[in-house]
Amino acid sequence: MQDYQTQKPTVLEILDTHQAMPGNLLPILHGIQDTLGYIPPAAVVDIAKSLNLSQAEVHGVISFYHYFRETPPGEHTIRICRAESCQAMNGKALETHAKQQLGIDFHETTADGIFSLEPVYCLGNCACSPSITIDDEVIGRVTTEKFDRLLATYKGAK
Amino acid sequence: MTRVFISRDSTALSLGAEQVAKALAQQASSKNLSVEIVRNGSRGLFWLETLVEVETSQGRVAYGPVQAEDVASLLDAGLLEGKQHPLYLGNIEEIAYFKNQNRLTFARVGLTDPVNIDDYLAHDGYRGLKNALALHATEIVKQVTDSGLRGRGGAAFPTGIKWNTVLNAPADQKYIVCNADEGDSGTFSDRMIMEGDPFVLIEGMTIAGLAVGATQGYIYLRVEYPHAKIALNQAIEAAYKNGYLGENIQGSGKTFHLEVRSGAGAYICGEETSLLESLEGKRGLVRFKPPLPAIVGLFGKPTIVNNVISLASIPVILDKGGEYYKNYGMGRSRGTLPLQLAGNIKHPGLFEVAFGMTLRELLYDYGGGSASGRPIRAVQVGGPLGAYLHEGQFDTPLDYEAFAAISAVLGHGGIVVHDDTVNMADMARYAMEFCVEESCGKCTPCRIGSTRGVEVIDRIVDGVQKDKNTVLLRDLCDTMTYGSLCAMGGMTPFPVLSALNHFPEDFGLEAAKA
Secondary structure, eight states: OOOHHHHHHHHHHHHHHTTTSTTOHHHHHHHHHHHHSSOOTTHHHHHHHHHTOOHHHHHHHHHHSTTOOSSOOOSEEEEEEOSHHHHTTTHHHHHHHHHHHHTOOTTEEOTTSSEEEEEESOOSOGGGOSOEEETTEEEOSOOHHHHHHHHHHHHHTO | OEEEEEOOSHHHHHTTHHHHHHHHHHHHHHTTOOEEEEOOOOOSBGGGOSOEEEEETTEEEEEOSOOGGGHHHHHHHTGGGTOOOTTEEEOGGGSHHHHTSOOSTTTTTTTSOTTOHHHHHHTTTTHHHHHHHTSOHHHHHHHHHHHTOBOTTTTOOBHHHHHHHHHHSOOSOOEEEEEEOOOOTTOOHHHHHHHHOHHHHHHHHHHHHHHHTOOEEEEEEOTTOHHHHHHHHHHHHHHHHTTSSBSSGGGSSOOBEEEEEEOOSOGGGGSHHHHHHHHTTSOOOOOOSSSOTTTSOGGGSOEEEEEHHHHHTHHHHHHHOHHHHHTSEETTEESEEEEEEEESOSSOEEEEEETTOBHHIIIIIITOSOSSSSOEEEEEESSTTSOEEEGGGTTSBSOHHHHHHTTOOOTTOEEEEEETTOOHHHHHHHHHHHHHHHOOSOSHHHHHHHHHHHHHHHHHHTTSSHHHHHHHHHHHHHHHHHHOSSHHHHHTHHHHHHHHHHOGGGGTSOOOOO
């Protein structure tokens, strides 16, 4: 894991640019995660101080939202939709297959650090279920074979 | 220069629209063909995506579903002249699925370049705002009240009444908040509007601002919609540049500012008070009501919180009048509802139609039956908190009151189809599990009731004292329905009880009497 001292200037800069914004905590957390890939637990101290909140309040917000993470993600994050529409099109089988192929459960990262796996509840791509995203790319009508092909592509592109 | 339209909608992209557009650009340039590729929204006929439409002397000609590999043969066959090819579809607007819709809110989606303000203006855009600028605030609210519009986010509260409350609430600052946290499985109409015609939402919010005297608006957008965020921000920038947002809108002296804020993956933030907490930078905990957000909303100020489709329906109401809009629909359900057909369905897509069509017509005449070809067994309408309907209920008209009469909801208009391989005890368990995952935790019936619900369903399915546990499950659902603070805990019993009542055999119980 990276040393927080090297990340601190980035965090402080994000805090600075959002200072005057009303309701700025979520935009700040997004800013940090977009830049660093996650929210370093040590950053909570700086965020709390800057916003005049308790560390518990900041931690409470980070842990409330599924999207925020406090550990570094793999190079690519795969999100598999678990919602009803995807279930109606064999989403559960896809989920099992993906966990097997990657050898990890949800919220985990593969040993080689290439893939993180996260559940997601609806990508709004229900017309082409089952759906996944790899980073920001939405992919529809994902069969187990298509999933394996995608894994190979992303591994190759490493 | 021939204009070719290829969608930038997420669903089209998820099927390869980007690759099709690239292939076409490359091959056209190597053949010295003069082509302008317009990235439009989607027509909503998703089984035909990636759809390629070409502007020809005979009108717009469509081809689909196109994959990147098909581009060479399409060009050879004379794609740019609208000539025949196995993927030739003709004018998409003549296909029954499209032709038989009443597209009011979605009139421009798929037709125009979503982020080109000139294109928006050329297709009747900003006519509603122009009218609104000449009206007194009370007259704008009257038009909305007259239209009969009810909130399209799910709760179906009359929009005019909400606006009137905010209008009459004295305050130094008021807000317009767009609830763009469309998190229900099977729904994508908000996403399609934001990606396919973001200006219509911006215009609707601006009119809302004029109507109640609010100068600041926020679009609270779920983080799962990155493409919508891009399109909204591009459109907002263009609106500012052209004097449709900011100070002195079109020389009227009126002000309205607009900003997109990202959610962070919490379903509960689609509930209006949780959403406001989240916008204020807190955990998305539900607030007690009253006070209503219309009186004490964002940062303690009077706030309109409306769903994307509600706000996107405003421009046409202000353009053509409340009466025009009201003439669509039935009973107390006026206007149109963009229905979304998803799950196990042959022809999935968006279908905007006046209230009153039956589910059966939609499922079979337009949806074409299940995608798997097997019988349709259960249909969930209105998202994860909506009831599961069985075959015997498919003739219910799509109308708020008719659905309420069978203990179901229309919600946001999402329709998820399951074939006969579905296990309804699994779906009931999932509904409780979803509530465990997504409850904000503030009230006990929702927070603890959902966890106990999963356990009780497991015991019934395992055959442990199944009669006693069935009674217990019903009792628990009763507590959740009447004891929860918001719809999350209050409506989770809808899918659970409907599964139990209509499909008891899946729980190992005696089959329902016909």
